[in-house]
Amino acid sequence: MAAELAGLLIVNAAYAAVGAAVLVLPGWVSREPATWYRLGAAYPIGIVAVVVPASYLALLQVPVSVTATVLGIVLVAAATWRLRVWRRGFARPRIGNGSFVARLLGLVIAVVLVYALRTFATRPLLEWDSWVVWMSKARLLYENPSAAPAALRSGSYGQAPYPLGLPTLEALGFGAMGRFDGTVIAVQFLLLAMGFPLALWSLLRDRARPWMIALTSLAIVCAPQLLFQLLTRYADVPLGLFVGLGLAAGAAWAVSHRSERWLLGSFVLFVGMAGIVKSEGFLFAVAACVALAAATLVAGSRARALEAAVAIAVVLAITLPWQLYCAVYGLSTQDYDLANMVRPTYLSAHADRLWPTVTELSAQLADSNHWGLLTWVILLALAVGLLAARWRLLTFAGTWLVLAIGGLLMTYWVSVLPVESHLTNTSYRTIVSLLIGGAAMVPLFVFPRPGVEAE
């Protein structure tokens, strides 16, 4: 197991290097030490940078490891050239901007997640959906890339319209481990959680208090349900983590007075990734794009509106090819027909599904044994935004939450599965992105740094 674990850790270090390269190439990180804090987001950015192209090229029978390796080498080489790393003159790195409380909370998070490592490397794969849907796709991509596209389209290997973001990440992990190991791959999921607090700090650092970012991160990544769901290898928590980072980046950009393209770029990458992790991810990504457009309209700046439009176009360029691929090959789920969302007669005939859905999702959101008080935290933060007149932030967060919750309700409404069992099997998972996404924006609402207040 040690060799497999070492391989997995090495490839994840490589993701961080690729992410750093992605930040260097547009100049978002340079030789200037003031930009180095952005490297905190390098790890998840690196994952997005290799997984998105690898998952699409896998549909053309290109092994995911080939795409990731070639792309990684090219990006890192280009960034090395751009940064002229062989030249002297780098300033000594300084770790600043953190209070004692923030560092203490960061230490607590690190202790819990490092302690979790042995559990994640030990617990076998047991859950039905993880085995049938996600892991079978992942092993197929890893072990038989030439047969994968046709087999995936057949519907035998998990639901055919489920996107390939997560299986691609898992397949890359198997490649790094040198073999398929359904147990040790759980460590990849833990590493995603480990990368979240640092990335969140990096994205919000200029606009939120470090202790507030650390406290929010602690409540998110140490929530019992988050750790348990990560252990199951379901896609919902990875989706939630990317949604959370995307929303944090989008919200930070929305409240910024300066044109901070690195935040907009991070928004594009994380939200785009969310769109190819799960089917609901596309819904959350579209909701995030609408929220960004709404917040930009509130700001009333033409230059920012243009930047937002470009960002939204790139998000759609990342996510839409999968939707087009599904449309071209007629890949659809038997669980629901999205066209029913706009058929009043259908919705009226199935209106009895709505109330059980509302009550069950509300109960899951408010379950303090699973998620602490995160729902109340989000609602109170929105109240802070209302009372403190943080309109751009409120518009962004409120629009996303309303659209995401509404979209989720609609998917249960139009589903043809029996509502009780459907809710029992999935409601505790589908709310994850709402909670992580909503909570990731909280540090911007509560005791923000000076400047965010005065919009």
Added chain:
Amino acid sequence: MTIPWRRLGASAAALAVVAALAYSGWKDLPHSWRLLKTQHSTYAGYTAAQKERLFATSIPMSMDPFDFWRFYLQSRDRYYLQMPPEPFSSFANKRQIAQAIAHIYLLPATETQRLDDATVVLSLDANPTTLHRGFSDQHESGLQEIYFSRLRGS
């Protein structure tokens, strides 16, 4: 002097957020720690082979047929699973369960839904002669109706 009610309200709500976050962390940490500990202690004694089979054996479904098939399968094989859809559970029949296990366990060989596309037939509780195809190679697992049959010309 007017009292800045909105600012006071915002500060009070902000303090409530901090308190709720701190309470969540305080309450969740021991819970999460216990969860990690119990999950580890439950599975720490399993061998790698036991873990690989635990999904199937906990359903429960015997892994013997899958081990038998895996022994004869080649990496580029496309198998057709010949098996009656016997009742098994409330959410899937026995054939669907077997397919789910096979999809991971038998890779890199892949399943095909059409017999015409297959290179081998894997039979469980069924006899491959009923398919009326020619086989170049066939193995039976003891006296059970578990067969591995390589289709002629594949």
